[in-house]
Amino acid sequence: MAIQDSEALITSEDPLHPANLIPELCRGFYHLGWVTGTGGGISIREGDKVYIAPSGVQKERIHPTHMFVLPYPQPSPHTDRTFLRRPSLNLKESACTPLFWNAFELRDAGSCIHTHSQNAVMATLLWQEKEFRISHQEMIKGVRVGGTGRALSFLDTLVVPIIENTPDEEDLKESMHEAMVKYPDAAGVLVRRHGIYVWGTDWEKAKAQTECLDYLFEIGVKMKLAGLPTILESYP
């Protein structure tokens, strides 16, 4: 692909074009404390193209020209990663890429968000088992079955699997995959002492669900610290 064509992939006056939207959304996530210290980010898949911000950059200062664009699906799962566009600057591909791919392949997601939110991390510390569970919260209704299905009901118990962190982010791919297979209804996967991956059919739904889950982790942590039960047998 010629350089000119490659630049066309990230050049648009539409503020909702992924190359423009990802920088804007990342600025918002920074101010929520989700992607400070260069961590975290968002990927957007539109048809056969995936847009991903680079690794190790300040997420509140990304420009459209920093964007990586990848073909979806990849030509072969067994070769090196293929790109439609790499930024001309000396920028590194996001280590989250294989994890975003889990969401695209297993859930047909259109977007996947990764945060280092302290609410998520505190939830993984206070729920020492392999699941975060909370019931009877209105915000549960903002989460969808499997991330892309019907909305949960107020009467459903929200369950988010927790996988153990690994020194290399790429190495989470397999355990995240396993958790997604074992928990087909979960809208995200928590990574202990690290953060969370959340997906949706498009960026709006992925973002809304990330906000709902983060809210539920935050209030769950507050409840647990206040000695309140986070699961009710019956209500009211």
Add this chain to the structure above:
Amino acid sequence: MAIQDSEALITSEDPLHPANLIPELCRGFYHLGWVTGTGGGISIREGDKVYIAPSGVQKERIHPTHMFVLPYPQPSPHTDRTFLRRPSLNLKESACTPLFWNAFELRDAGSCIHTHSQNAVMATLLWQEKEFRISHQEMIKGVRVGGTGRALSFLDTLVVPIIENTPDEEDLKESMHEAMVKYPDAAGVLVRRHGIYVWGTDWEKAKAQTECLDYLFEIGVKMKLAGLPTILESYP
């Protein structure tokens, strides 16, 4: 009503026109953590028209063209809901509409705000009875009797009824109505594990009271967790 007329309802250069104001206020509420994950919102009634944002959209990204406009009062309470304008996009009417109507009908309110603020939800968890109560806080003076009457005094005890949440938001209409009849002096109704509805004679007073109540829930929760009494028999 012709389409052209319908667009006139939400087209204005006045930043205080409800169609412009609701998006701006919702952006502010988003940054306060009141309407994340698409939850919550604000309705404004000006004379015989009510403006409401759609359900299930990112509240910090609403445009005037997303707005629903309804006649007030409705032509008949027993027929399907009537609209002066529906957005052309595939947007859903807010499930809060019947609850906003409670505020318009029972209190002659000009605006009603619904938040999912964690301060409100934590208050409903720590006050397990049917009322939130706090006394001797300056911010009580920012709340009005019944939401639309005279301002409370520093010596008044603030009481906000708490109703139980239901799976469908519309089903809260009756219990909210009952609580408003039983507590004619209350400026809002808390919904357990969900949030709050607050109203006022206009959007400015509704917003100011929502801020005061949210402040009082927040400090009440802090006091209770610190082991401080939230009601004083006498002062100083």
Add this chain to the structure above:
Amino acid sequence: MAIQDSEALITSEDPLHPANLIPELCRGFYHLGWVTGTGGGISIREGDKVYIAPSGVQKERIHPTHMFVLPYPQPSPHTDRTFLRRPSLNLKESACTPLFWNAFELRDAGSCIHTHSQNAVMATLLWQEKEFRISHQEMIKGVRVGGTGRALSFLDTLVVPIIENTPDEEDLKESMHEAMVKYPDAAGVLVRRHGIYVWGTDWEKAKAQTECLDYLFEIGVKMKLAGLPTILESYP
């Protein structure tokens, strides 16, 4: 004074003119949680003129045209309050005016800030005596003796008197006056269950001191709740 002259008092292209600065500063204070629900505010005195925002308005939405301008000193302390300018809208004079006057008269302050910060209120709840005290914090160095004198040292103990709240804000004038006479070194006066008044020789120093004091209340509250002593006998 003719209306035209009166408008000149609040019309300036200089962003640092009090009529422009007060709205800007109040927006900032709103986002710090100091003046939500219309409470709190800032007054600026330049020579023989005092600029004050109105009572009961949303502090993040003030316009220069909302401003009250008063002569300093007042022609007579025993007559009704005299104004150089009143806004043409139906706006009420701030109930804080007599308290701001304490700072101008007793400390020759050029600015006085009033906040409802929860850090200040929590400090008055956890320090049940008549003083907030903290020692050995770097931020103490940002506070000045009496609010307008030399900066405190890291080795000085910060003392802020606490007065009891009254139903009418004006009625705090006398007890605030007494506290300022009794504590000539204090840079502010806390009002129990209400907030704080802080002053300085100009708006920059008043604002910086309000930030330092608010920081010290916040960390003092955190320390007390964590069981840490807030006063050290010796250090290190």
Add this chain to the structure above:
Amino acid sequence: MAIQDSEALITSEDPLHPANLIPELCRGFYHLGWVTGTGGGISIREGDKVYIAPSGVQKERIHPTHMFVLPYPQPSPHTDRTFLRRPSLNLKESACTPLFWNAFELRDAGSCIHTHSQNAVMATLLWQEKEFRISHQEMIKGVRVGGTGRALSFLDTLVVPIIENTPDEEDLKESMHEAMVKYPDAAGVLVRRHGIYVWGTDWEKAKAQTECLDYLFEIGVKMKLAGLPTILESYP
């Protein structure tokens, strides 16, 4: 150096020029609560020039014309400080200058950040020994050995030395120097009851590391208060 040349040092249309960048970064730090009350700041070294904001000014309102520019290295370590440019306003040199110099001289840093973040201060209060330590947190990977070396691994324990505060900031120079020599792997030095100094090879890396460290102090404090161990012997 002629006045004209001196102004050229701080005049640029490039938003990444240190004279433009420092004001922008300080505004961001203010909103993170790192530099309120005029405290804290950032220095940037580009080749043989160091840019530093003045002492005692509101860090969210700095202008490029306020900037001090110093030659690096200084002509003689034993004479008074030499400047390439001093602001024409009556502004004081930052008391942090000798401490920033530690980072330039001992670590060849390109930028050094000083914050009064309450997370850092609370960490120094809850870790009463001479070190803050935390292990098994993803955000550790955002910190570099010695601040300018390779990135830490998830399996590394983060150690930040804590020095005792002194009445005069300049007097910290020696103990910070000692701590940096004793802890060659540390990316920053905590100052008890005061804040932190963090450095990096350039402003981007210094800022990212400050964010990572601040995150780790914040979550470390939360964990300690929740009774969770902040160091694990083994994982998972």
